[in-house]
Amino acid sequence: MPESKPTRRYSVKNVKPSAGSQNASLRILEAARAIAARDGAGKITIDAVARESGLSKGGVLYNFPSKKALLSGLLDQMLTSHRALSETLPHDLPSRILRGQLETMLQMQKADVDLAMAILAAAASDPQLLDPLRAELSDQIDLILSETQDPATAMIVVLALQGLRFQDLLKLPDGGAQVRERVVERLRTMIDELE
Template sequence: MKNGSQSRRKNASARVLTAARAIAAREGVSHISFDAIAREAGLSKGGVLYNFPTKRDLMAALLRDMLSEHESLEARLPQDSRQRTLRRHLCSLRTLDAAASDVSMAILAVAAAEPDLLDPLRDALEVDLSCIEAEMKDTSLGRLIFFALQGLRFHSLLALPDGGPSVRNELAQKIEEMIDNAH
């Protein structure tokens, strides 16, 4: 019986995260509440709180979920692809959507009060920087491309001037050419 209850908990956890993201996509992140998630997921509020007792716990799980999705982008790349880590970040930039940006902003808002919430992101970016250094002979160029991609992502995320989608796409194409030509 214990395995069955653990399985249901894990399934409910995934349902809660899916519901939170659906609400963010449809109504905006400001509409994410435990009551709204419970309605969306078809759970009781207690069921939601059992899986995520605090908003911080929910945001931490959403961040882990988003990091996992980012990592899975690498599976889409050809196996013989050079500079896989930079290409994954480029793919991530190209697949940004408003719902992910809203959830990212909610995570950043919570992290402003609790900076350690971003530790998994910091750790993932540290690993990625190490991978980029291993993948490229010109490590300075690798870091430059990485930080350019992060800058474009955060400008979009924070709704800072970035020239809009056409300029972002043009810059992404230029970055891809830089990656293609890097040794």
């Protein structure tokens, strides 16, 4: 019986890059973000990223062996940015994780929405691509629910935030700017009232 191939993991977290490789990886990810911002996430290709970064195609492929690996790197970068924003919030703030999720969503740029959509599209053919996101959200939900006296309200806020993210990603109707602003303020109040 032939030996089965291990499932390929696309997370760049599993790789211990050298300093030079790490610098190249950051340069490649910045090039991919620049392409997404300027031309749309659908234009991110290995060739386009090589041109934008000034690296050879082989140099890009050395750091990210496929477009899926590149998108996984971008997802890891987005998760890292979310963590960094959450860390800027006061540690004694009630429901700091929920507040971090809300503020991250509000600061999301159009390029980030396009990148998130590209990652979701790639995940349709390779659901494991979203494993780091699932793990992070699962850990956050466990922590949120363990730190509150009102887990039902906390979970309503989590689900509302996820709904708002998908509304942005899929460009679904949002009731207009005034309604959305009131929804955001209501979510802030709900977060602040959680113990």
